[in-house]
Amino acid sequence: MTLNDIIHLLEFDAQSEHNCNITGMNTLKEASEGEISFLSDSKYEKDLEETLASAVILPASKVHLLPKNVLALCSDEPYLMVARLSKVFAKPIASSDMAPIIGSGSVIYPTAHIENGARIGSNCTIMSGVYIGTDTVIGDKVILYPNVSVYRDCIIGNNVMIHSGSVVGSDGFGYAHTKMGEHIKLYQNGNVIVENDVEIGANTTIDCAVFGSTIIKHGSKIDNLIQIGHNCVVGEHCIMVSQSGLAGSTTLGRNVVMGGQSATAGHLTIAPFTTLAARSGVTKSIKTGGVYSGFPLMEHKLWLKLQAKLAKMLQA
């Protein structure tokens, strides 16, 4: 699809002289030639001047910040235009003609479904009802228990164990909103990377990234019924206990422990070696490791002090 095709499709008031072929969308920072990017949140303004994108969707008031060789596509609702454009580049569910490759010693149960283009390493056990999507790559000695789903384009390392019913690579929860209150899907074209020695419990969900990757790093252990949103990064050797959750784009440093039913908001950074007590709710980034509790979050010893004060107030 050429740039002018896209301009026509989305009804922008612009025209490209070079009219290059457009292969996809990406963030301002990650985009390369032949990709379209966008500015929908002013905190990324600083990325405009160095973007390599061929065109950028942005408000008219920000056009002067763009390099001269980048085409401006002006919109009052850039995020909505991005959502509409994302459908154009949405990947089909299955899109490879190459029969899956299965490594030596791997056992594939007969009701597992492996799409074309997938590759499975050696000595894996892929149990009944498992789904492995197009172009997904599975390492060695991986056990996928019954009815696990791994969507397309994901990368699973060695010695990974995923328990029954867990879902890796489902669409992140992203929508642009119209003035009429409708929600327009932002197609999620990224993937999930699960590094070596990770164990994932049962019925946990890990969404793919909108662009780029959601990453579960080496040695982390994820319990049952956990939600990990799109574009999160779970550091090395983290522990997430059952029913905890990460909203999108949050990064855990290494050896973070999240107690049962704890959660974080999106777009946060949690310092390495932080422990979040059961039920704690994090709404701001944590810069220093330590033990934290409560919602709003506070140092655990302050939380204990608060509870003591409340107990006293109750007796008064």
Place this chain on the structure above:
Amino acid sequence: MTLNDIIHLLEFDAQSEHNCNITGMNTLKEASEGEISFLSDSKYEKDLEETLASAVILPASKVHLLPKNVLALCSDEPYLMVARLSKVFAKPIASSDMAPIIGSGSVIYPTAHIENGARIGSNCTIMSGVYIGTDTVIGDKVILYPNVSVYRDCIIGNNVMIHSGSVVGSDGFGYAHTKMGEHIKLYQNGNVIVENDVEIGANTTIDCAVFGSTIIKHGSKIDNLIQIGHNCVVGEHCIMVSQSGLAGSTTLGRNVVMGGQSATAGHLTIAPFTTLAARSGVTKSIKTGGVYSGFPLMEHKLWLKLQAKLAKMLQA
């Protein structure tokens, strides 16, 4: 089954002169001739006088409120009798001889299981391990990702996308309790209706109605690991974020937003355009849209004020 058969089975002290055929159970309001209804909660007393049911299970003290042509079936424990009766009318898992109908352009993966009586529209993708129950109707351009289960009698609209592992139409959580502390299942004979343009995330559960329908209205977006109880109604263009939940019979107005891990009690009505912050817990109906937080719930600005006061108390 005739009315006198039922009287005999449940050992009521009554007899019907007309002894009509009984086809099912329903609420006082929705029941029509040939159905049995019940009064187990006094707030529905007002519905007695206009019920069209052929017979009503109710406490002896309320019999005088019934129209003369409706047979009274007296019980001190009407809800328990309803539970016992519900088993009689429980639908079998599969009960059709009609081969499923598949619309043109639809792709059905070989390990999907589609029961007799189901109908699937055109240009759908029904992936591996999906289950579609008897008499369920799926619209056009629907994508059911791997291992989704849709129980019998459900209706799924057009352009609906349901991610891996989600369950639509599982039994609502309803029991009558005996004096010995046992729980007697109330068989759930209703269904789930998912309207057009709804997206449902991974490993979410939406229970069928006990009678009638659980409804997800047009354009709503439901994230991962969400619970929607029996007989809930989710209005148009609502957003429910991961790990949130609705207890039974709660209605969300249009464009309600529920943050992550928020929840409501049952039998509530939430005003249109209400935003419930992450973690908020709703125990009373909300009449006016706005932003609410906390548990117990309060206006978000009050919640912020409360947290400021608690922080001050902590420093004292």
Place this chain on the structure above:
Amino acid sequence: MTLNDIIHLLEFDAQSEHNCNITGMNTLKEASEGEISFLSDSKYEKDLEETLASAVILPASKVHLLPKNVLALCSDEPYLMVARLSKVFAKPIASSDMAPIIGSGSVIYPTAHIENGARIGSNCTIMSGVYIGTDTVIGDKVILYPNVSVYRDCIIGNNVMIHSGSVVGSDGFGYAHTKMGEHIKLYQNGNVIVENDVEIGANTTIDCAVFGSTIIKHGSKIDNLIQIGHNCVVGEHCIMVSQSGLAGSTTLGRNVVMGGQSATAGHLTIAPFTTLAARSGVTKSIKTGGVYSGFPLMEHKLWLKLQAKLAKMLQA
């Protein structure tokens, strides 16, 4: 594997004169001859003197508490040694040559996968995509809805109903931690026992025990999206409402009710006839039945009083 083989493998500084065959691991209390046990938590010290284990992994400082005929295997990090040893005794995913036995009148959908060694009673319905592991025993009149997974060695009673996507017997979440911050899996060799007349909702997860059994007793009703950790015991006729959770080794007495999104910490005992309100969080054992709320937990009437005081503080 002989005791000296194990000593060699884990590089203990010890040697057994008897060098008996070792068949597995167990707790100090439950171990019998031919098993290895361990002391990693000083509260179990009292069990040392009567253990029947053939050898015990423990700190050097506790060796004098062992009976003379029990071999001491000294370690500064006994739990880590236990984790390493657990891998030796981990059971394979499938390990029986005996074709599964299916009782009369049972219907098995074609895409269900039943491992060798499993036994299914009469008049069961085992729906599409269900997985039943090696040596698991299913009673009579059991309904397993689509895509349920029951891991190996479990026991399911009569008249049990398990809704779509639920997982019974997945590995408990147990790890020993190295000084470098890595987590070493404690292989979970126990099982789950689900007694008669239990109903389990959709996408719920019940982990197997590390040793022994996780037990759901007679007549209990478990809703959707619930987590039950390893070695929990849910008493007779309990009710667990959606999105609630039990951390490992917690015991509920009979007729305990857990409201939506409530949870308990691990290793607790909850008195019979206790009601935990929605959202309550239990961190200490409960000795007397009653109604409790909040986090930290308190009597429900105190919680109401606390909320009234906070509301007053807010107005001040």
